[in-house]
Amino acid sequence: MEQKVKETVGCRASPWRRAAAGALALGALAGAGAAVAGAPAAVNKYTGNVIPNGSVLLVWSADGCSTPVCSTKTSQDFLAVLDAEPNSTTYGNVIWTAELPNVLASNVAGNIVGLLGSDSHNDPHHMLSYTSYIAGGGDGLVAGRKYTFAGGVISKNVFRFDITSVRNIGKADIAVCGTQPRRSSLTDDFIVMPSQGKDHKILYTYMSNYVYGPGGTVTEIDPDRKAPTLLGSCLPSVPAVAPLLTSIEQGGLMGALGAGADDNPLLGHKGITEYSAVVRADQPRNPTAYTSYPDTRAQRAYNQGVFYLFNKDVGLEALPHGMALTYDGKYLVQSDYAVAASIGGAAINGALRGLCNQSTAINTGPLGVCGSSFGSSVRVYPTSGSYTHGKTKDSLAKADIYRSNPYIRSVSAVPDGPRHEQVIFHEENEGLMAFGLPHQSHHVVGQKGWVNLGDPSYDKAITAAGIAANAAGVSVSSAVKGSPNYVPHDGAFAAAMCGGTVFYSPDITISGDQYNVFGGKGPYWRAVYDVGPCTGVSYFSLTDDDRFLIVPISGIESPGSIDPNGAVEFDRDYPREHSRRVLTLDVRPLIAKGHADTPATAIACDFPAPSASNKFNTTLGTRATRADLSGGISGKFNILKHNNEADDCPRVRGAIGQFETGPTGVGAATTVSSNVS
Structure with a gap:
């Protein structure tokens, strides 16, 4: 294969998550070494010797062209191989690109009557x-060969490398x-099933x-599915008629309810099973019982986006x-993120900011721009644990909890908090993008890494005495399930991208x-x-030992000098609120509470308290009052309020990037963009 390196490579963060039996960490994959032909080996810049098993990073990327009339010779998307070996002479460089097949009539959007093939206009997004x-x-x-899968958000294509x-x-x-696909669009996250x-x-x-x-x-x-083709073009399926027709109605849900799973084998749909996520669950989209500071305004009880206007059931x-x-x-x-069409509509949010308010007269906008077309719920499905090659509906088992969809075990929504936002989908519970589950089944009281020295916040665990106590702790096998010292790890984390909150x-x-206890x-x-x-x-x-959560903050908004329409949230609550940074949160206080299923053990951590004197009704970013018991080791990162400071609230143990107020906790407001300074 001729080596081709694109001039422009985009990169998107991906969830580093162990998937299931039969999966292998990408870091280990990087140890495959240099092939006879292909990318060059990693060469040590100090010794000139080849570095055995030099690490690489795979980046699912795209050509910079963004219009349907781009040259078909130069607008191909690709998988880039980056040298990730720190001492390599080509560290950080693109050393190889893997191409895509050019199959016509594959892309649904960004195409002109199928003239562009599958190698263009995918909008690369997620990969395995x-x-x-x-x-x-x-x-x-x-047998034994290794593969990754990648999808195009706009094209709906799925590729196997x-x-x-x-x-x-x-x-x-x-x-x-x-x-x-017969009823789906916008390809997202991938996982290997057990x-x-x-x-x-x-x-x-x-x-x-x-x-x-x-x-x-x-x-x-x-895993071996190869898209059916005819005369060099993809063989399409027949769209599911009911969902297609009802898509123009409010919600577009009539045909999806009761569908369960669609494994119609006709034409191009053979070998695809689409499990509907829609269910009539009668779950409130803003469960006020789960927070001490609920947003009880009437308009927060229902969806205000045009796609779900006035809907109160988050299951839909x-x-x-x-x-x-x-x-x-x-x-x-x-987890649920957003109606795909509304994401594109959000691009004009700045121009409509004057209409995006909380009045009862004006609370919607084109494509839900001012309203909420973003998700706030989490869905659980039981797995079958089985595999039969060629069998459809093989991976998920029926839960039979809800009549309208037998495959869903539960639907739960995260609560909205006290903040009153000008843009409705910036409320705390809007847009659940990321999701994470613990890796371990449990820990035991007194286990290494879980000794808190009597301090529920685990501050003392990072002092010299705490480190010594944890080094001498007991092993995980010292207690079995059902014993008082056994602490199960059955919790979950979700992050609201638009709302900016971890749940x-x-x-x-x-x-x-x-x-539940509430x-x-x-x-x-x-x-x-x-x-x-x-x-x-x-x-x-979430780190493999379940003790720390590594949280990137992308800092979406910009200051008025760059974006006058988007500056209203920039550094609004505290200096460098939108600076780009990565935080390490100590989540042991949360996980150590186990199922937290009694009034005495229920999770106490919550939103920062409201403040009627604040235009936006929040104490977010004000000075924290919780005592620092770490001896000053991590106290500099916990100067400001990001929660109600309960003992089980996570602590920041470290940060990379421009932290909110600097090491002393006192800093001036950012007047120029932290993205360029």
């Missing part, structure tokens, strides 16, 4: 990150053409319905995005017909770290 799929031999692929040799990745296969053998299905989320409106799916394919707002498996593989969990639920396994049905959620409106709290990583 952190892990690869390792073929077991009974899946139609060569053989990454057995990461320095010589060949042209991808197209696994699913965008014209082949099974008893060596072979596994691939599941991924589609965030919206067939025409980029409301009502997405979780979709299943065999099915917008699957982030996805994860519980540590035992028994449950698949996904925690202590038990994601509760079914939708069970009552009196609601299914899992309950509490706000544990509020960064601020539209701060872009998106993909995060």
